[in-house]
Amino acid sequence: NRKDLLKDSIESLLNQTIGNLETTVMDNGSTDGTEAVVNELQATYPNLHYHKREVNNSLEIFKDVIRLAEKDYMILFHDDDILHPDYFKYAMKAINKYPNTAIVAASYKEHSNPDNKNWEKIFGSFYYFNKKNDFVDFLCYHKGFGYSSTIYKTDNLKRIINNMPDISKYGKICDKPFVIETMQENDGAIIFKDKHFLRYRVHPGQDTQASGPYYNEIIEFNRFYKSIMTRNWYSNFLFNLINYKQLKNGYIWGNDNTLTLNEFIQKAIDENAGCYYTKLCISRGGKFFIELAHILRKIFKSNYKNSFIF
Numbered sequence: 599n600r601k602d603l604l605k606d607s608i609e610s611l612l613n614q615t616i617g618n619l620e621t622t623v624m625d626n627g628s629t630d631g632t633e634a635v636v637n638e639l640q641a642t643y644p645n646l647h648y649h650k651r652e653v654n655n656s657l658e659i660f661k662d663v664i665r666l667a668e669k670d671y672m673i674l675f676h677d678d679d680i681l682h683p684d685y686f687k688y689a690m691k692a693i694n695k696y697p698n699t700a701i702v703a704a705s706y707k708e709h710s711n712p713d714n715k716n717w718e719k720i721f722g723s724f725y726y727f728n729k730k731n732d733f734v735d736f737l738c739y740h741k742g743f744g745y746s747s748t749i750y751k752t753d754n755l756k757r758i759i760n761n762m763p764d765i766s767k768y769g770k771i772c773d774k775p776f777v778i779e780t781m782q783e784n785d786g787a788i789i790f791k792d793k794h795f796l797r798y799r800v801h802p803g804q805d806t807q808a809s810g811p812y813y814n815e816i817i818e819f820n821r822f823y824k825s826i827m828t829r830n831w832y833s834n835f836l837f838n839l840i841n842y843k844q845l846k847n848g849y850i851w852g853n854d855n856t857l858t859l860n861e862f863i864q865k866a867i868d869e870n871a872g873c874y875y876t877k878l879c880i881s882r883g884g885k886f887f888i889e890l891a892h893i894l895r896k897i898f899k900s901n902y903k904n905s906f907i908f
Contacts, residue, residue, distance in 0.1 A: 599630045603678045603799070605639065606714045610681040612643045613714075616690060622647040623677075624663055627654035657762065664755045671702075672755070676746035680712050680797040688722050688795075689749055691907045692788050696726055700751040700785035701733070701777060704795035706744030712797035722907040724790045727900075730778070731826065733787040735836050735900030737774045738823045738844070743789050744796040745773035754780045768822070769815035771848075775822050788905075813862070816848035820871035836900060838875035839891045845872065 604623070611621045623636050625648065636648045649666065651659050663674060671693070675681065689702045727733040737743075763779040765772040781787070811819070820841065827837040842863065849862045857865065860880045866872045878887040 599628050599632070600677050601628070601630050601632045601635045604632060604635055606680050606712075607675065607677050608636075608639060608646065610683070610714050611675060612639075612646060613683055614681075614686045615683050616686045618645055619686065620645050620647070620669065622649055622663075622666060624659050625650035626656065626659045627651055661759055661762070664752075664759045667752045667755070670752055671749050672752045673749045674746070678799045678801065679744070679746045680714050680799070681747065682717055682720060682795045682797075684717075684720050685747070685795050688720065688790065688907060689788075691722070692724060692726075692790075692905075695905070695907060696786050696788065698728070698784065698786040699788055700754055700781050701787040702749040702790075703743035703745075703777070703788070704747040704790040705793045706747065706796035706798040707793040708800045709797045710800055712799055718794040720794060721792045722790070723792065724788050724905055724907075726903045726905045727787040728903070730781045730783050730785050730787075731829065731833060732901040733781070734778055734823070734826045735833050736789075736902055737778070738827060738840055739836060739895070739900050742774060744798055745777070746798070747796045748777055750777075750780055751785070754782065754785070767815065767818045769810045769812060771811045771815060771819050775819065778822075778826070811848055811852045813852065813854055813857075813865075816845065816852060817866055817869055817871045819848070820844060820866065821869075824871065824873070832901075836898065838873050839895050839898065841873050842876045842879040842888060842891060843895075845876065 608621065608623065611619055621643075623632070623646070625632050627650075633648065633650065636646065640646050640648070649662060651662070685704065692702060693699045725736065727736060758780060763776065765776045765779075768775050824837060827833040845863050845866050846859060849859055854862065863872065863876060863880050867877055875887065875891065878884065879891065881887070
């Protein structure tokens with residue numbers, strides 16, 4: 599039910615400079631005339647397809663997306679965002695440079711009313727991660743990426759189609775866990791640094807403006823990272839440095855006034871979503887440990903390679 603936003607999003611995919619991108623609109627029970635918008639565009643774009651479920655069912659239409667995919671890589675693009683016309687050109691070059699790549703994504707810039715015109719010059723610098731664990735460290739440490747810009751290795755999604763991870767438990771902060779869950783241990787990942795690759799639309803009708811994240815979602819999110827990042831000493835060290843900050847950010851974002859910040863974090867520690875260093879941050883000398891963690895985060899980084907393509 600976003601027909602007024604849909605046209606720009608579709609055309610940003612169909613007008614990619616690599617040309618001939620196969621695009622399917624997955625209509626999840628819309629009642630606003632979405633199909634008519636697509637039919638009108640199909641007269642111009644023979645590579646535009648349409649698939650509809652009469653009843654809204656997010657999990658099932660997500661499985662439909664994966665079943666219909668035929669190419670080596672696929673993107674699950676949002677119907678309200680707009681993609682730079684050169685995005686796939688750069689993505690293809692990066693994948694060819696690093697053949698073990700299973701995930702490509704881009705940084706983004708928020709817009710209240712973006713259009714598909716006057717695109718900025720793009721710089722092809724990106725972070726490259728040789729394996730899944732390094733990518734997990736980075737995503738925990740940094741703000742992240744534009745979820746709708748994520749390009750997946752199709753085989754990875756087909757591998758999990760009958761055993762989809764339960765991402766509902768993370769609420770609206772499910773994007774990073776889902777992307778990570780699709781990866782295998784030796785898969786590489788790429789995140790483009792330039793924020794002009796994706797015009798991320800912020801508007802009252804989008805899901806991320808809903809309430810939350812709730813306490814249980816924040817707990818599950820941190821448990822997820824802890825389960826992966828405690829597998830080796832360096833990742834565990836990074837998790838200790840970031841955990842307090844990550845829990846605090848979730849607390850502020852979720853706006854839960856039933857607990858004080860320290861009560862919230864102590865409860866998270868008790869429920870296996872925290873760590874030893876986090877406990878120090880809420881101790882009597884907590885301000886010292888918080889500041890020390892901040893300094894150490896500036897020094898110690900996740901493992902990635904800075905790379906560039908033209």
